Amino acid sequence: MTTETRAPAPTRTVAAPRRGRGRRALVPWLYLAPALLFFAVFRFWPTAWGIYLSLYKVRPYLGNQWVGADNFVRALHDPALRSAVWHTVVDALATVVGSAVAGFALALLLEGPARLLKLFRTAVFLPVVVSMVAIAELWSSLLFPGRYGAANSVLHLAGVGPLPFLSSPHSALVSVILVQVWKSAPYDMIIFVAGLAGIDRELYEAASLDGAGLLQRLRYVTLPALRPTTTVVLTLGVIRGMRVFTEIYVLTNGGPNGASQTVVPYDYLQATTNNDIGYAAAISTLFLLITVALTLLVQRWRGRRES
Amino acid sequence: MTARGTGTGRRRMTGIVVVSALSAGLLAGCGSHSGSSADSTGPLKVWVRGSGDSLKAYDKIFAAFTAKTGIKVQPYMTLTDFETKLSASASAHSLPDMVIDNASQLGDFESQGIIQKVDASSVPGLSALSPQALSSVKDPKGATYAIPFSAQANVLLVRKDWLAKLHLSPPKTWADVERVAKAFTRDDPDADGKNDTYGIDVPGTTANGYISWWWSSLLWQAGGDYVKSDGGGKYTATLDSPQAISAAQEFEKLACTDKVVQPGMLNDDTTAGNKAFQTGLTGMYLTGPYAFATMDASPVKGKYVAVAPPAGPGGSQTLAEGTSMYLMQGAKTDEAEKLAGFMITPTTQQLGMTAVPTATVVRLPVTPGLNAATAHSDDPRWGLAATVYQKDGHYEYDSLPNWTALRQLTSDDLNGMIAQCAPPAAAMKKLNSQFQAALAAQGVAG
Numbered sequence: 001m002t003t004e005t006r007a008p009a010p011t012r013t014v015a016a017p018r019r020g021r022g023r024r025a026l027v028p029w030l031y032l033a034p035a036l037l038f039f040a041v042f043r044f045w046p047t048a049w050g051i052y053l054s055l056y057k058v059r060p061y062l063g064n065q066w067v068g069a070d071n072f073v074r075a076l077h078d079p080a081l082r083s084a085v086w087h088t089v090v091d092a093l094a095t096v097v098g099s100a101v102a103g104f105a106l107a108l109l110l111e112g113p114a115r116l117l118k119l120f121r122t123a124v125f126l127p128v129v130v131s132m133v134a135i136a137e138l139w140s141s142l143l144f145p146g147r148y149g150a151a152n153s154v155l156h157l158a159g160v161g162p163l164p165f166l167s168s169p170h171s172a173l174v175s176v177i178l179v180q181v182w183k184s185a186p187y188d189m190i191i192f193v194a195g196l197a198g199i200d201r202e203l204y205e206a207a208s209l210d211g212a213g214l215l216q217r218l219r220y221v222t223l224p225a226l227r228p229t230t231t232v233v234l235t236l237g238v239i240r241g242m243r244v245f246t247e248i249y250v251l252t253n254g255g256p257n258g259a260s261q262t263v264v265p266y267d268y269l270q271a272t273t274n275n276d277i278g279y280a281a282a283i284s285t286l287f288l289l290i291t292v293a294l295t296l297l298v299q300r301w302r303g304r305r306e307s
Numbered sequence: 308m309t310a311r312g313t314g315t316g317r318r319r320m321t322g323i324v325v326v327s328a329l330s331a332g333l334l335a336g337c338g339s340h341s342g343s344s345a346d347s348t349g350p351l352k353v354w355v356r357g358s359g360d361s362l363k364a365y366d367k368i369f370a371a372f373t374a375k376t377g378i379k380v381q382p383y384m385t386l387t388d389f390e391t392k393l394s395a396s397a398s399a400h401s402l403p404d405m406v407i408d409n410a411s412q413l414g415d416f417e418s419q420g421i422i423q424k425v426d427a428s429s430v431p432g433l434s435a436l437s438p439q440a441l442s443s444v445k446d447p448k449g450a451t452y453a454i455p456f457s458a459q460a461n462v463l464l465v466r467k468d469w470l471a472k473l474h475l476s477p478p479k480t481w482a483d484v485e486r487v488a489k490a491f492t493r494d495d496p497d498a499d500g501k502n503d504t505y506g507i508d509v510p511g512t513t514a515n516g517y518i519s520w521w522w523s524s525l526l527w528q529a530g531g532d533y534v535k536s537d538g539g540g541k542y543t544a545t546l547d548s549p550q551a552i553s554a555a556q557e558f559e560k561l562a563c564t565d566k567v568v569q570p571g572m573l574n575d576d577t578t579a580g581n582k583a584f585q586t587g588l589t590g591m592y593l594t595g596p597y598a599f600a601t602m603d604a605s606p607v608k609g610k611y612v613a614v615a616p617p618a619g620p621g622g623s624q625t626l627a628e629g630t631s632m633y634l635m636q637g638a639k640t641d642e643a644e645k646l647a648g649f650m651i652t653p654t655t656q657q658l659g660m661t662a663v664p665t666a667t668v669v670r671l672p673v674t675p676g677l678n679a680a681t682a683h684s685d686d687p688r689w690g691l692a693a694t695v696y697q698k699d700g701h702y703e704y705d706s707l708p709n710w711t712a713l714r715q716l717t718s719d720d721l722n723g724m725i726a727q728c729a730p731p732a733a734a735m736k737k738l739n740s741q742f743q744a745a746l747a748a749q750g751v752a753g
Contacts, residue, residue, distance in 0.1 A: 060398035061636065062420040080719075140579075145570040148503045167571040169726045253514040256573035257723035272391070273515065274712045275415060 047288065054281035064278070071282030080258060081266060081283065088262040091177055092241025098181035100233050103188025104226075108218075110189070111196045121193070125186045132183070136250035139179045140166070169259035172252050176260050180247050184240065188233045195229030196222070235298070242291065263287055350379035351642050352403035354393065358386040360666035365407075367662040372649045378642050397421050404638035405646060407456060410443045410629035411705040417452050418708035418749075423634040425451040431648040432674070439700055440673035443629050446706045447540035447751060453631035454647040457659065459595050459670040460627040460696035461524055462688075464602065466590040467612045469496035469504075477614045481528070481557060484591065484617045488567035491590040506567035508589035510580035513722045516714035517576055520703075522558055522721055523626050524593060527701050529554035530621020533717070534704060534746070537753030542707070542746055546717070547739035550621055555724065555731035557619070563728035573726055584611075595628065596670055596692035613688040615695050627700030630668070653677055671696050708749040716745055 029036075054071055056064035075081055110121050127135065142150045143165040155161040165175045199222065207217045245264040248254060254261030254269070263283070271280035355365055362384045369380040385392065389408065396402050402421060416422045425444075427433050433454060434441075440455035465477050470487070473494055478484040488506025490496070497504055510517040526532065531550030534542040545551060562568045569575070569589050577594070584592045585605035592598070593616060602608065616625040632650060634643050649655055651674055659669030660682035671679050671693050680690030704710050717738060724734035746752040 059419060060394045060421075061400070061402075140571075140574075146503060148501060164570070167573055172574075252574050253512050253576075255513055255722055255726070257726035258513075258719065259726070269715075273715050275390075275709060276712075277394075 050281045051285050054285045056278050058277035071279045084261045084263050084266040094177045095180045095241050096237035099184040099188045102185035106189040107192035111193050127183045128187045132246040169257045172260040195226045199225045350381040353382050353405045354403045355384040356389040356408040364663040364666045364668040402635040404643045406633045410631045414706045414708050430644050436673045443702045453633045455673040457630040457669040460700035461625045462613045464592045464611050468610045469590045478617050481619045492567045505569040505589045508584050508592035509568050509572045510577045511572040512576045513718040516718040518721045519714045519717035526554040527624035528619030541753035543753040544739045544742040547736045552732050552735045562725050624699045624701040627702045
């Protein structure tokens with residue numbers, strides 16, 4: 001009897017922790033549930049739905065028509081999309097590098113605990129918090145292409161211009177990039193300021209004792225110590241650059257002659273004005289695939305470097 | 308290693324289960340649209356594309372309708388993403404009973420299958436409306452798909468103080484326009500000693516097809532057109548005709564050779580165009596009569612005149628537009644038809660022009676015999692707008708299955724042509740073949 005009653009006991013003792021473990025395993029998911037639910041509703045589901053729509057000619061009322069890969073084939077042969085992709089790459093790279101360099105320079109100038117510097121940093125940071133639409137209005141006025149535009153009046157004093165800025169296909173993209181750099185450089189500055197504050201002062205002192213000058217200290221102490229910070233700045237910048245929309249949409253709407261058109265506003269145009277949601281979904285899907293591929297590549301590259 | 312591996316595996320599995328459960332729930336939620344159309348009982352649901360005080364004007368009209376018929380109306384008005392919201396309601400198969408939107412939506416709505424064909428005999432007064440307004444609600448095959456509610460045509464606003472300063476009179480022909488535009492640009496009409504004014508105001512962005520919208524009057528004045536009808540609802544593009552090319556040449560002459568258009572016009576939408584005229588940057592602006600109110604609320608008030616559009620070699624036709632009422636699929640058709648009939652009675656049309664002075668939802672009446680000038684506080688400019696509409700109003704090809712896409716195409720090419728100051732003939736030939744291909748893609752190529 002005793003042996004009989006004892007016999008199942010080990011199985012129970014094994015089973016009980018397993019159930020406990022199961023419950024324990026579920027707990028983190030419960031904590032995550034609100035965020036997951038949020039992402040599911042606002043991110044995963046729309047993404048899946050978008051991929052589904054990319055295979056159809058979308059007709060909300062009459063029912064969608066299956067077109068297979070047609071939308072994708074069209075996207076690959078669309079010269080306007082190709083130039084939008086090219087502009088996006090140029091815009092993203094130029095903006096990322098431009099803002100990082102300007103941000104770094106600002107950080108070097110404005111790093112430190114002094115109260116006055118804090119005031120300057122706040123002033124310089126303002127463009128980041130101002131709405132892009134307001135900034136676009138401001139810059140459209142400043143960059144008015146006539147002789148009496150604000151920027152052109154200043155240039156006139158230096159004997160230059162008047163420049164067409166946003167109104168010429170040759171200078172529209174450059175002008176948009178300058179506005180973006182103006183807006184995002186202070187953001188990069190803040191990250192660099194944090195990075196600079198984290199550098200051990202003794203390193204500078206040691207370098208000075210070894211006879212290193214200002215530039216050498218910058219080259220051999222500051223820059224290597226800021227490598228992780230720079231990675232963050234560049235990654236955030238590329239993400240921002242790839243999905244550029246408001247800047248283009250409000251400043252030039254992609255014009256003139258498509259000279260500043262980038263992928264996301266072009267996609268938006270297909271979905272709204274041209275009412276071609278299937279095609280727009282195909283462009284988005286391709287864009288998603290490219291982004292995922294790039295992310296994986298960067299991760300692998302970083303993984304290799306770290307190992 | 309193995310234990311950790313299975314642990315991760317199990318966790319991953321739990322994750323997948325949670326995510327798929329969430330997605331499944333969502334799928335079920337999204338799939339549960341009833342599939343039914345608008346309610347067969349309850350108030351008439353009317354969606355209006357508009358904003359601001361317009362709702363007050365429509366409220367007054369609907370109140371009068373309810374008082375007369377006992378049928379209640381539940382209006383919903385928005386300007387933001389109106390068409391997107393309508394698409395959402397179409398995919399849920401719960402469309403409103405009536406939609407009041409731009410006349411230019413006709414072809415798009417028809418090809419989406421969301422509107423009903425209108426039986427002219429069941430909407431009282433429909434056949435008595437002005438023939439022009441009626442033409443704006445017919446599809447390429449001649450079937451009526453909407454009921455017109457309001458109309459308008461573009462007129463030319465000119466700075467009269469600038470004209471006086473330079474001893475000029477308002478332009479009547481293209482040659483006059485060129486002369487006045489040059490004087491406005493070069494002879495300092497605002498007498499501030501700076502060369503900071505321009506003759507012509509063009510909203511030349513590709514957004515919403517504005518550049519084509521503006522240029523269309525030039526095209527018709529040159530005697531050209533976007534398409535010619537081949538009968539049976541088929542069309543052939545005619546944008547490479549000598550007349551169309553001369554309209555493109557005229558535009559390029561103004562923008563590239565004479566340089567009398569405001570700089571930055573290639574990115575300017577109508578808001579920027581309005582601002583340019585209001586702030587004294589430009590002196591001539593071809594736009595709709597709704598701009599009277601916009602301009603009069605700015606410092607340019609009293610400093611400009613409205614005149615008939617200038618005549619080109621092919622006449623003085625000008626862009627006409629309108630507001631139409633669409634009966635939606637699954638609507639309470641009888642009641643919606645009653646409302647449509649009520650909206651085109653002279654009394655309601657008058658109410659639409661006068662009920663709320665800041666929001667004249669009826670710009671020019673579609674019912675003959677009403678005096679627009681008297682209705683709009685005895686403003687003679689409205690009398691001019693009415694005459695211009697009747698004599699020279701020309702609608703765009705709104706009834707084509709996707710006119711917006713065609714207008715966008717024209718805009719992209721025109722904007723490119725002016726941006727590069729490229730030869731107009733080649734640009735128009737290229738546009739014409741693209742336009743023809745787009746007509747074919749829409750199934751209406753001849």
